[in-house]
Amino acid sequence: MTFTTRFAPSPTGPLHLGHAYSALRAHDMARAAGGTFLLRIEDIDRSRARPQWEAQIYDDLHWLGLHWPEPVMRQSDRLPVYARTLDALWARGLLYACTCRRRDILDALSAPQEGAVPTGPDGIVYPGTCRPAPGAPRARPEGAALRLDVAAAIAACTGGPVRAARFDWRETGEGQESHAAVTGPELVETVGDIVLARKGMGTSYHLSVVLDDAAQGVTHVVRGQDLAEATRIHVLLQHLLGLPTPVYHHHRLIRDADGKRLAKRDDARAIATYRAEGATPADIRAMVGL
Numbered sequence: 001m002t003f004t005t006r007f008a009p010s011p012t013g014p015l016h017l018g019h020a021y022s023a024l025r026a027h028d029m030a031r032a033a034g035g036t037f038l039l040r041i042e043d044i045d046r047s048r049a050r051p052q053w054e055a056q057i058y059d060d061l062h063w064l065g066l067h068w069p070e071p072v073m074r075q076s077d078r079l080p081v082y083a084r085t086l087d088a089l090w091a092r093g094l095l096y097a098c099t100c101r102r103r104d105i106l107d108a109l110s111a112p113q114e115g116a117v118p119t120g121p122d123g124i125v126y127p128g129t130c131r132p133a134p135g136a137p138r139a140r141p142e143g144a145a146l147r148l149d150v151a152a153a154i155a156a157c158t159g160g161p162v163r164a165a166r167f168d169w170r171e172t173g174e175g176q177e178s179h180a181a182v183t184g185p186e187l188v189e190t191v192g193d194i195v196l197a198r199k200g201m202g203t204s205y206h207l208s209v210v211l212d213d214a215a216q217g218v219t220h221v222v223r224g225q226d227l228a229e230a231t232r233i234h235v236l237l238q239h240l241l242g243l244p245t246p247v248y249h250h251h252r253l254i255r256d257a258d259g260k261r262l263a264k265r266d267d268a269r270a271i272a273t274y275r276a277e278g279a280t281p282a283d284i285r286a287m288v289g290l
Contacts, residue, residue: 003035004219007061008209010042011054014270018224018254020064021288025251026222027066028290038216039068044075044203060271064281073216075208082203085211085241086146086196090138094153094240095196097144098130105129118190121229122206125192146197150236154184157239162188167235171228172220172249180248182232194233206233214243222249254288 005026009019030037039061043049089095105124106117118125131149132138140146151162158165165184170177196207213221228250238245256269274284 001217001219003030003033004038004217005030005035005222006038006040006213006216006218007066007222008040008042008212009057010045010048011050011057012045012048013053014272015057015060016254016269016271017274017284017288020060020271020284021254021290022222022224022251023061023066024064024285024288024290025249029220029222029249035219037066037068038218039066039072040212040216041072041074041076042205042208044079044201044205044208046076046201049076056272060275063275064271064284073212075203075212078208078212078215079202081211081215082197082207085207086203089148089196089240090140090146092156093138094149094156095146096130096132096138096149096193097140098126098147098193098195099141099144100126100129120191121233122191122194125190126194128193131193143200145195145199147193148196150191150193151184151188153236153240154187157236158184167232167239169231169235169245170247171231172247174252180231182235187232187236191233206230206237210234210237210241210243213246214238214241218246220247220249222251224253225250226253 007019007023007026009015009023015023027037029035039057041054041057043054086095102124105126126147130147154162154165157167162184165187166181167183167187168179168181171180172178194204194206196204198204228248231248231250235245237243271284274287
C-alpha cells in the first residue's frame with residue numbers, strides 16, 4: 001500500500017503558521033517515503049465555509065510549494081455517503097436521536113452530584129438523557145442530532161462485554177513510535193455517546209473524517225496534538241464500520257508568544273499576511289522549525 005498522507009483544512013478562515021506546519025509535515029513525510037500527499041477540503045459546516053477561503057487555501061499551499069493529485073475531495077460532495085452510513089448504523093440499532101441542548105446536558109450533569117463537569121475528546125461526556133431503554137422504540141425526527149450508543153457499538157465490534165473490549169493503534173508522535181490503546185470502559189466513561197450527525201448538518205467531523213480517510217486510502221494521519229484524544233473515537237468507528245486503522249502521527253502545535261495555540265482569527269500569523277510582507281516559503285519553514 002502506498003504511503004499516503006493528507007492535509008484537511010476547513011475553509012472557514014485564513015491558513016496560519018500552524019496550518020503551514022501541519023501541511024508541510026504531511027507533505028514532507030509522504031515525499032520522504034516516496035508516497036502521496038493529498039488535500040481534502042472539510043467543508044461540512046456550510047454556515048461558516050466560504051468559497052474565498054477555499055480559494056485562499058489552494059493559493060497559499062501552492063505558494064508553499066505543495067502539490068497534490070486532482071480532483072480534490074470536498075466533504076460537501078460526500079453527504080450521500082455519510083447519510084447511507086448513518087442509515088446503516090440506525091438499522092443496526094446503534095444510533096438514537098438526541099434533542100438535548102447544551103444547557104440540558106449541563107443541568108443533567110450538575111444534579112444531584114456536585115463537582116467538575118466531565119469532558120472528553122468530543123466535549124462534555126453525554127449523560128445518556130435521550131438514550132432509549134433496550135427494546136424501546138426509537139423515533140428519528142427529521143434533522144435531529146444522532147448519537148452513537150457507544151456501549152452497544154463496542155459490543156457490536158467485539159461480540160463480548162464492554163469490560164473486556166480493547167482497541168489498538170500505532171502512534172508515531174514526534175518521530176517516536178509507540179503503541180496506543182483504549183479499553184471499552186474508558187470509551188464509555190471518558191468519551192460517552194458521541195454525536196455522529198449534528199442537527200441540520202447531516203454528519204459530524206468524527207464520522208466524516210473516518211469515512212474520508214478510508215476512501216482516500218490514507219495510511220498515515222498527520223495532524224496536531226490537539227486532535228490526539230479524538231483518535232480513540234476514530235479507531236472505534238473504524239472497527240465498527242470495517243475500515244482500516246491508519247498510523248497516527250500527532251505533531252506539536254505552533255503557539256504564539258503567550259503559549260496559546262494559533263487560531264484562524266489570528267490574522268497577524270496568517271500565511272497570506274507573511275506573504276504580503278515579503279516572506280518566502282523558506283522563511284515560513286524556518287518560522288515553524290522545519
